[in-house]
Amino acid sequence: AALLGGAAGQEEQEDMLNEEEMTGTYPLDAAVLAYKDDILKELKKYGKEQYIFLYLAVVQQESGGNGTDIFQCSESLGKEPGTLSVKEAIAQGVKYLSDLLDKAEVTVPDDIAKIKIALQAYNFGEGFIGFVKEYGGNWSQQIVNLYAYRHSNGVKNQPPRDEQLGMWKYGDQYYTQHVLRYYYIDEGASDDNGSVQG
Numbered sequence: 001a002a003l004l005g006g007a008a009g010q011e012e013q014e015d016m017l018n019e020e021e022m023t024g025t026y027p028l029d030a031a032v033l034a035y036k037d038d039i040l041k042e043l044k045k046y047g048k049e050q051y052i053f054l055y056l057a058v059v060q061q062e063s064g065g066n067g068t069d070i071f072q073c074s075e076s077l078g079k080e081p082g083t084l085s086v087k088e089a090i091a092q093g094v095k096y097l098s099d100l101l102d103k104a105e106v107t108v109p110d111d112i113a114k115i116k117i118a119l120q121a122y123n124f125g126e127g128f129i130g131f132v133k134e135y136g137g138n139w140s141q142q143i144v145n146l147y148a149y150r151h152s153n154g155v156k157n158q159p160p161r162d163e164q165l166g167m168w169k170y171g172d173q174y175y176t177q178h179v180l181r182y183y184y185i186d187e188g189a190s191d192d193n194g195s196v197q198g
Helices: 008-016 036-044 049-062 086-103 112-124 127-134 141-151 161-165 175-180
Strands: none
Touching: 036 049, 036 086, 049 086, 049 112, 049 175, 086 112, 112 127, 112 141, 112 175, 127 141
């Protein structure tokens, strides 16, 4: 545990947070909500309309709805950061996140445990999903930190980046919390049987 950093007590505290309390604590900006219809249209191609608020939360975290590459996903196409048009960014962001949700076996919008795996993979890259499976299949801050440690080659972030993004110089180790604070789970999306209406 010492390898993963001295914030173990803090991590345990974060892990113990009620996941429902973690979600939807911050509102989405008007600039993000303005893309809702365009993103929804793209989601229909993948049968993921019920996840609209998750995709909007990712846009909120990635760009706040500013610039053209609103999903900050140009690198997932091997392109330079921020080089996609809004239309290209929506197409690629929706395709990439939909693929990650499938690979993480997310089946309902309130499966926060599996959504966390897909979200961290959105930030770290798809390899994170296989890494989690190797370590028992459940997301934990410790697994996130270990993955970042290995991919940073032990290089640490300097203050204040370490507090914002985590100890290791690789991605955002707090990405799931950063996105989920904007994720409003639409309880109205389920009928009485608990199945999601598309």
